[in-house]
Amino acid sequence: MAVSNDPETKIDVQSEPAASTEARSGSGGISGILQRHRREDLIERGCLLLRGIALVFSLISFLLVATNDHGDWKDFDHYQEYRYLLGIAILSSLYSGIQCFRQAKELSSNKKLIQPNTAALVDFFGDQIVAYLLISSASAAIPITNRMREGADNIFTDTSTAAITMTFFAFFCLALSAIISGYKLSTQTYI
Amino acid sequence: MAVSNDPETKIDVQSEPAASTEARSGSGGISGILQRHRREDLIERGCLLLRGIALVFSLISFLLVATNDHGDWKDFDHYQEYRYLLGIAILSSLYSGIQCFRQAKELSSNKKLIQPNTAALVDFFGDQIVAYLLISSASAAIPITNRMREGADNIFTDTSTAAITMTFFAFFCLALSAIISGYKLSTQTYI
Numbered sequence: 001m002a003v004s005n006d007p008e009t010k011i012d013v014q015s016e017p018a019a020s021t022e023a024r025s026g027s028g029g030i031s032g033i034l035q036r037h038r039r040e041d042l043i044e045r046g047c048l049l050l051r052g053i054a055l056v057f058s059l060i061s062f063l064l065v066a067t068n069d070h071g072d073w074k075d076f077d078h079y080q081e082y083r084y085l086l087g088i089a090i091l092s093s094l095y096s097g098i099q100c101f102r103q104a105k106e107l108s109s110n111k112k113l114i115q116p117n118t119a120a121l122v123d124f125f126g127d128q129i130v131a132y133l134l135i136s137s138a139s140a141a142i143p144i145t146n147r148m149r150e151g152a153d154n155i156f157t158d159t160s161t162a163a164i165t166m167t168f169f170a171f172f173c174l175a176l177s178a179i180i181s182g183y184k185l186s187t188q189t190y191i
Numbered sequence: 192m193a194v195s196n197d198p199e200t201k202i203d204v205q206s207e208p209a210a211s212t213e214a215r216s217g218s219g220g221i222s223g224i225l226q227r228h229r230r231e232d233l234i235e236r237g238c239l240l241l242r243g244i245a246l247v248f249s250l251i252s253f254l255l256v257a258t259n260d261h262g263d264w265k266d267f268d269h270y271q272e273y274r275y276l277l278g279i280a281i282l283s284s285l286y287s288g289i290q291c292f293r294q295a296k297e298l299s300s301n302k303k304l305i306q307p308n309t310a311a312l313v314d315f316f317g318d319q320i321v322a323y324l325l326i327s328s329a330s331a332a333i334p335i336t337n338r339m340r341e342g343a344d345n346i347f348t349d350t351s352t353a354a355i356t357m358t359f360f361a362f363f364c365l366a367l368s369a370i371i372s373g374y375k376l377s378t379q380t381y382i
């Protein structure tokens with residue numbers, strides 16, 4: 001009772017929470033901006049990492065198919081499925097390589113090489129289309145490899161299987177990257 | 192000189208733009224909300240339309256493959272590629288059918304059957320996964336059909352080609368729907 005009747009104490013009791021709220025909201029605003037920047041940076045680095053992994057898998061797939069020539073019927077060039085697999089592996093390697101190079105340069109120099117809006121569009125549609133092509137080429141090559149392995153299990157069919165698996169891994173990375181690019185595209189401001 | 196020295200004219204000149212700005216911003220706010228609602232409605236109907244078309248194409252593909260049995264080697268059941276095509280056509284028909292039913296019911300009753308946040312997630316990942324499966328099954332069935340047509344061009348290979356084409360059309364619709372669902376997912380508020 002004595003405490004609540006003392007005007008000085010009253011003021012102190014009331015002013016303290018107000019001041020602390022103000023301080024909290026002030027630091028909340030700054031930490032909010034920092035958090036957003038950290039999140040954007042994390043997304044950017046995550047995308048770079050995914051494309052880097054996709055590049056490695058695509059390159060391995062490309063090398064596996066391109067060197068898969070063991071004479072006679074064991075030559076990848078005789079089968080349209082493996083030629084398609086090779087073509088898409090080359091395309092995916094080129095795409096992932098160029099994107100990684102651009103993104104790494106942007107991250108290191110902190111300067112955008114192309115307009116952010118255009119970049120977001122290219123990122124999203126590029127990732128999405130290459131992901132569709134990768135799963136398409138892997139799916140096309142599976143049945144023939146399956147049939148060959150029923151008859152003979154040799155270095156040719158094993159290499160083909162490995163190349164298909166690598167293409168699938170590259171597909172998973174780019175499909176995930178496409179989802180992240182889609183998120184980036186939608187949070188882009190057009191003002 | 193006479194006009195600018197008259198205080199009444201001065202006030203008139205100054206107040207007019209201010210009033211018109213206010214009126215403009217007021218109507219802009221309402222029309223902005225209306226525009227947003229119209230856009231959301233359009234997106235909702237667009238998604239429903241795309242899934243409806245995907246349902247039709249998937250059903251045609253399913254019927255084409257399922258009835259593609261002309262005895263001897265001309266039976267879809269002998270080839271894993273066509274069995275895969277059939278399976279994915281059934282899955283895609285079921286998925287598109289359930290989604291269309293849900294969306295049409297929500298549009299007609301103006302009541303959400305499942306939570307908007309969950310719905311946005313299910314929409315996006317469902318569309319995306321079924322689109323990947325559709326292009327995968329179409330790609331898997333193309334090489335064997337191509338080889339068969341080199342040797343013989345009959346009703347069996349023609350029906351297979353038609354089914355593959357229908358699967359591709361269904362894929363295009365669901366891939367487009369996945370992009371729209373991704374946009375909806377990202378504009379969803381989680382508060």
